[in-house]
Amino acid sequence: MNIRIFPLILLLSILFATSKQQGRRPPPVSAQSQSTQQNAGNRRGGQPSATPSLSRGGPQSPPSSIDDEDEELDSDGNKNFVCPKADGLFSDPNSCRKFMLCGSWRPWSQTCPPSLYFDGKLKFCTFKTPQLICGDVSEEETKREEQERNQDKLPTCDPNQCQLPNCFCSEEGTSIPGNLAPNETPQFVLINFSGALNELVFEHYKKVMGYSSKFSSNQNRHNPNGCGIRATFFLNHEYTNYAQIQWLAAQGHEIAMHSITHRLPEVWWTDTANYSDWAEEMIGIREIILANSGGSSSNSAITREKLIGMRAPYFKPGGDAMFEMASDFGLLYDSSVVAPRGTPPYWPFTWDYRQPFDCSNNKKETEEKKAVDGEDILGSRSQSRGRQKRSTKEEMSKNRKKLSIGEYKKSFEKIQKTPKQRVRRNSPFLGRPLKCATKPYPGLWEIPINPLWNEYNTCHHADQCVFPHATDDDDIEDIVNFLKDNFERHYGTNRAPFQLNFHVTWFTQKGHIKALNRFMDYLLTLKDVWFVTYQQLVEWMREPKRLSELNYKCENATATTCTRPHTCVVKHYLASDGYTAASEDNFSKSDTRYMPVCHSSICPQQFQWFGNHAGKKHNYKTIMQLVDDAVSTDNTN
Known part of the structure; x- marks a missing residue:
């Protein structure tokens, strides 16, 4: 061997041995933990996020009071932690980089993504800013928030007193209006788009609804009566093209309110916004839409009487301040409250009575504080938390547990035959609880968001869902199957309305667009599936009709459109x-x-x-x- 090369080889050997001794072995992470952390990063679902909380000026500089913590997760670090509540997210007492995920009173230690820290109040991972709360919030503030969300004064459903057309509730929240059988009930699909409407998305949205060319008003996607399918647009003001809004309204689609500013931080809508703020945001955007879309015309497609629905930004309902405003200003419905995932899904209801699921995400105080071997809040068996090998795509496709529509129907019939017990599903928000109404608002409809979910996701907007194997624009089977599985959970049970909630993000990926088109084509082969607006859904619920009695007529496009924007x-x-x-x-x-x-x-x-x-x-x-x-x-x- 060349004598000049030997010292170099010796030096490399020493460096390799040293790095091997000093290297830190990362802790074992189960497939379930990976899925949990992935879901915990979804901020729009109210859970910890890998997405930074940004102001308009971008991330702020970190405060000097919080030390950098780069320690790796200790596999035994959760043994001494006692869950203060059965389910939820809580600060790690020893590290701002970590948080504790509690499910059925059992804690699992989780670590925020790199450079992010867990905020004890917001219950998600974010950048270090002066507003970051490292550790749990004070007991006084916790009690104040719980009091604001206390629904003890809101009565539970009384079917004998709550009668259509102006009131609807059911004890479990899953009953079909008019006591119809599932096979007599239309399966409504609510396709909706949230955010600004402009050139970036207008043509994409039109293609989804079946408009064949840029300037044509003819659709190639129709409901069973031969009329074009309908959609709803929840609009915010900034960057919106009001000429396009007017065109969509003239075609029979619904326009609804989503706020003027859509401002950050997200918690402004729950913690800060008062009655006047909600009125300015929602009634203000209504007046802006009317002013800019030709609302003064005697034959306008948009009138104040047609702008009667709203959705809070980020699915962050503002409690009584928001619901009282909506009721006072005569709105027909809200669609801001996210329901827990489950089978069967929830039907809409009115706020005459308490919602049929738990907004507080808290167990009863009388519940025994012990871990139970069974399904936890994540919907998985507690005993399956051990180390698992990640399946290949082929194995997962082979082993994917998929229920057919017939199996869903048999399961639903079995549920109906069992004695009814009051079981209130928890809110899907593992972090802060929802801020629901604490007093009645008679006649105000709530169209809850039944989330989409599978082993990877619990997502409320479709573009928030994660598809690990859909990496190629032509590889869309996972996405199509995901949409079909979630649809069949509705179609095969109680036929609660199936929502497809979209932002522009979905339409930035060709594979997602192809998958959605294939799924839409599948739905249109089913002769009892109707694409309707939110207003049309509420109209049907006020006076339920069997499939054989439906007599929807095609709307005549008599409203004026923008000829010269x-x-x-x-x-x-x-x-x-x-x-x-x-x-x-x-x-x-x-x-x-x-x-x-x-x-x-x-x-x-x-x-x-x-x-x-x-x-x-x-x-x-x-x-x-x-x-x-x-x-x-x-x-x-």
Whole structure:
């Protein structure tokens, strides 16, 4: 051997031996733990997230008070932790990088993704900011939040008193309106899109609904009566094209409210927004839609009477402040509350009585605090938490437990024959509980979100779902099967409405688009499946009719459409808080916005925004100020 090479080989050998001695062996992670951490990263589902909580200026600098913690997870670190509640997410007392996942009183230690830390109040992983709470929140604040969510004053369902058309409830939440049998009940599909509507998504949405060409109003996807399928659009204001909104409304699709700002942080909607804020966001966007989409026309497709539905941003209901606002302003329905996953799924209900599932995510205080061997909150057997080998795609496809529609029906019939017991499913939010109503709001409908789920996911918007094996645009079988499995959970049991909730993200991936089209084609082969709007669903629930009695008629497209859209160029003035409108005489920052509307005559003086929905330069008023003026006028008269 060359003598000059020998020292180099010796040095490399020493370095290798040293690194082997000093290297840290990562802890064993079971397949279930990987799935759990993956679900815990889904912030939109209210669970810990790998997505940072961003302000408009991006991530803030970390505070110096929190030390960096890079220790690996100790496989025995959960032995001394006692779950304060049966199910949920809790801070690790020894590390801000970690949190404890409790299921059926059993703790499992989890670690946030790199560079993220667990916030004890928000219950998800985020960047270190001055607002980050490392550790559990104070007992006083916990009690205050629990009191805000206390539903003891909200009565449970009384079917003898709650009668259609203005009230509907059932003890388990799974009963079909009108006591119809499943095979007599239409299977409604609610396809809906949340967010801004503009050129980035408009053509994608049209293709999903079966519009064959850019300028055509003819559809090639039809309901059993031969009419085109219908969808619902939950809109927020920023970057929206109001000419396109008007066109969709003229074709018979529903337009609903989703807020003006869609602001961050997400917890603003639950922790900060009051009655006036919710009115400004939801009624404000209603007035903006009316003003910019030709609502003043005598033959308009959009009128105030048609804008009667809402959805809270991020599926973050605001409790009584939100529901009272919706009730006072005469809205027909809300669709912000996420129901627990399960079979059979939930039907919509009215807020005359308490919802049929637990929003607080808490077990009863009388429940014995002991671990039970059975299904935990994650829907898996506790004994299966050991180390597992990840299956290959072929093995998973072979072993995938899939129930046929017939098997779902047999299971549902067995459930119906067993004696009824009051079993309240827990909220799917492992972190903070939902902020539901604590008092009745008669006649206000709630269309709950039945989540999509499988062994990898519990997702509320379809674009939040994870498909580990769908890496190729042409490899769509996993996605199609996932959608079919979730649909059959509805179709094969109580036929509760099946929702397909989308953001623009779904349509940025060709494989997802192909899978959705194939799934839609499958649904259209079923002659008892109807694609309807949320308003059409509520109309049917108020007066349920059997499949044989349905007599939907095709809507005549008599409403006017935008023949010559116009783009308004307006200034956007903001106050120092970054979210409230300001005037051109007193603003913190400004920019220029380009906003397509139906006609040049309806351009606002400045960009419409929170606090100035009319877009006036001076003397503008909030929604509640206008309400106070109207009340004062009535009292004077």
